[in-house]
Amino acid sequence: MDRSFATTLAVGSSLANRTGAWRTERPEYVHRIAPCGTACPAFEDPQAWLYAAEAGEYETAWRTLVERNPFPAVMGRVCYHPCQTACNRSFLDEAVGINAVERFLGDLALEQGWVLPEAGEPTGRRVLVVGAGPAGLSAAYHLRRLGHEVTVRDGGHEPGGMMRYGIPTYRLPRDVLDGEVARIVATGVRIETDTPVTDAEAALAEGWDAVFLAVGAQLGRRAYVPAGEAARILDAVTLLHDVAEGARPVLGRRVLVYGGGNTAVDAARTARRLGATESVIVYRRTRDRMPAHDDEVAQALDEGIQVRWLSTVAHADAGVVRVERMELDESGFPQPTGELEDLEADTLVLAVGQEADLALVAGVPGVEVVDGVVQVDGNLMTGRPGLFAGGDATPTERSVTVGIGHGARAARAIDAYLGGPGVTPTTSPVAPNARPTATVVTYDLLNPWYYADAPHAVRPRLETARRTSGFEEVVQGLTTDTALFEARRCLSCGSCFECDNCYGVCPDDAVIKLGPGGRYEIDLDYCKGCGLCAAECPAGAIEMVAEPT
C-alpha cells in the first residue's frame, strides 16, 4: 500500500535546512576580566578562586590563589580589599566578602597543612632579597618557583617586617603570620634575621646575580612639635614595634595620638589595650578626608577611641597637650584658627608618616632617591643594573597588598633579567607588569536577574569589652557554611559558570552542551544569530560578533 507523504516524513527532517545561513552576527564565548582582579594590587584573580570555592573545592581554590599570593591568611586579615570596592555585586546588593573567603581559605590551609607549590628546576642563579616583609617574602616565593636560589636578609629578630612589627596582633595573630612565613621557608628560601644590610653595593659585590631591596618604611617621621622638656612624646612606629616584641610600655591613663592614617588608628587602639582609659586621635581634617580605612576607624570608635577632628597639636608639655582648632579652606586644606585648648595627656604619640631608611643605597652609582624613596623603572629596577627595589621604599601606595604585588612583579622582572621566561612554571603569568587589556566586565554587561538574592555574610566580631582588655583578634573568621555562602554570592563576572542559560534559551537548539567542565559550543549550522544566549548570559561571557560580509 502506498503510504501518504506525511506518515513517511522523517522525524526532525528540518535538519536539512541550515538556518545558520541567516546569521549576521554570531555568538562567541569569551572570557572577560572581572573587576575584582583588575583592582587587586597583588594580582590575584578572586573570581578564579571563588569559582572553585563555590563548589566547596577549597584546596583547589587555595592553590589557585597562591599562584599569585602566598599570604592568603594574612591578606584575609589586613588587606583593605580594593577588590570589594570594585565588585559588581555592590550594584545588586552588597559586594562579595572576598576578603573573608580569602581568610577562610588561608586559615583552612594552615589548619590542613597544605604546602605551597615546589620550587622550580634550579637555574643556578642566586638572588639576595633585602627585607623579610611582604614585598621581600613574596619576591622570594616567586623567585623560588622560578628556580632561583634565594636568601632573604632582615635586620629584625624575626621575619615579617611590617606584618610583624607594624600591625598589632589583634589584627594579625602571630601564629598566622608564622605559619605562612614558614611555608615560604619550606620551599627552600633561606632567611637570615638580625642581619641588616647596610651597603647595597657591597652586597652586590658578594656575587649575587641580582638584589631586590624591599626595606620598607620603618622610620617614624618626626614632625616638629614645640614641647617642654618634661613632655613624653613617642613615635607610633616605635611604639608598635616595641609592643610587637613583647614590651608593654607605660603610656599613662590619657594618650593622645597625632595623625590620621592607619598607623595612628593602630597606635590609639594599642594604647587602649595597654591600659589607657582615654585614647584620643588628633587629626587636622575631617573623617571623610582621613587616610585611615573606614572599617578600622569604625572599629576604633567602637572601642571607645575618641577623635578630635580639625585639630593640630600646637604644644606638648608634661601632662598637657595644647591643640589648635583648624578650618578647611576652599581647597580642603586645613588652616589654623588661633583657637587653642589644653587637653590632659600623659603621652603624645606621633603618627604623622613613615620614611624608608635608605642609607644602604647612598653612593650606589645610578641609584636615585627622590622624596625619600628609591626611583625604579617599570620593571622595578633601579638605575644600577641588577639592583631592584619595591614596596614601601619605592614610590607607591603603602600597604601589605601592594608590597606583595611588588614582590611578584620584581620576581618576574628579575627572572627576565637573569634570562628566564619571566613567568612561573604554570601556564598563568604571574603578576603582569601591565594591566590586562581584555574587556573588564562592567555591571551593564551582566544579566543580574538570574542571581539569587543574598545579603552579605558578616564576619563575627569580638565584643568590645574583650577587645580593649587584650590583644585578642577582633575580627573572627567565617564558618564553612558562611564561607560557602559568601563564595556563592560571586557573580562570576566575565566567566562562564555553566548555568546552562545559553543552552536553554536558544530557540533553534543551536547550543551544544559539552557536559560538566566542558561548557558549550555554538552549532553554526543552525544558529540564526538572534543573540538571546548573549542577552541572557548572567555573567557577560558571550559576545555577539559581526559575521564577515
Next chain:
Amino acid sequence: MTTTDLGMPVKYYQVGSWAVGNRLLDPERRSGQSRLDRSNALTSGHRACRGCGEALGARYVLDAAMRATGGRMVTVNATGCLEVFSTPYPETSWRVPWLHSLFGNAPAVASGVAAGLRALGRDDVRVVAQGGDGGTVDIGMGALSGMFERDDDVLYVCYDNGGYMNTGVQRSGATPPAARTATTQVVGPEPGNVFGQGKDMARIAIAHDVRYVATASIADLRDLEEKVTRAMSFHGARYLHVLVPCPLGWGTESAATVRTARLAVESGFFPVIEAVEGEVTSVRRIRRRVPVEDYLVDQGRFAHLFKPVRRQEVIDHLQAIADRNIARYGLVEPVAALPSSAPPAPTAPPAPPVRPEVP
C-alpha cells in the same frame, strides 16, 4: 522567593533556580532544559524568525510534556506560525507524534484523538493540543469551550504572541490595548488597538471549572516546566496559556524576547497564575516590580505612546491594567489575600502558596 537560609546546610546557590541549570545543584534538581538528553521536541532547522518566543516556548512545553509522559503522547497543532515555520513541505522539525489540523479546529481534533485512544483502550498515550492566540481565543474558541465542557482528556496549550503574526501581524482577541498591528494602525485620535475589548482566555477557562488552568511565560522556565508537569498529572481538560513575545510583531530586538516576557510579568501586565477546578490556587509573585512603561518602551508596537509626543494617559491606562492584575491576584503582597466572591472550596488553602523555589 529565594531561600537564603544561613543555617545548616547551606541552601544558597549562585543562581538559585532562576537560571536554566546550575552546576552546583544536584542534576535531578536542575531544569529539564538543562539536560543533555532533553527531547528537543522542536529541533533545529525550523524557519521561525530570529529570537522567536513561540519556538522557544513550544520546545519548553513539549519537552516537559515528553518527560512527564515518558514520550507517550500525541500533539495536535492548530494552523498558525508554529505550524508554518515547523513543517514547510517537505520537512518537519518535530520529534514528537504530531498532527496537523485547521486553524480553528485543533481542540476538536484533539478531543477526537483522545476519544479514539480511549476507544482503542490506549489510556497510556496522552494528548497535547497547541495553537497560537488567534487559533485559540478567536477562531478555535468554540471548539475549545466544548472540549472544556466535555472534560476531554487533553492539555491545550496556547502560545500567546498577541496577534496573527504569520499572516502579517493582524490584531487578535489577545492583542493588548494600544498596540499597533496591521489592522489597528497608528491613526486617528486613539491610535492602536482599542481599550475594553479582547479576551482573557485563562479566566474564561477558569470559568469552565476545568481541572487545571495556568499561565506562564518563557521568562521563567522552572515555573513553566512545573506547570506542564503538574498539568500532565491530571486527567480531563486542562489549559495552559504561555506568553511568547514575537520580535516581528512586537517590534523588539531578537535578543530581547526573554527580557520582554520578563518585563511583562514583573510589571504585572501579564499575571502568572495557577487554578485548580475553578479556583486560583497560586500566583507567581513579582520579584522586582517595574512600571509598565519599562515593558512598553522598547516595543515598536507601542512606540507611538512615546513619540512624537508622550501619551501619558494611554500609558496610565495600561498601568492601570497591570495594577488591576496585581490587585486581583495579589502579585506583590508578601501574603496574598485573594479577593474571592465565592467562598473557597473546603480543600482550597486560605491563601495561594508561593511556588516552592528550588533552594
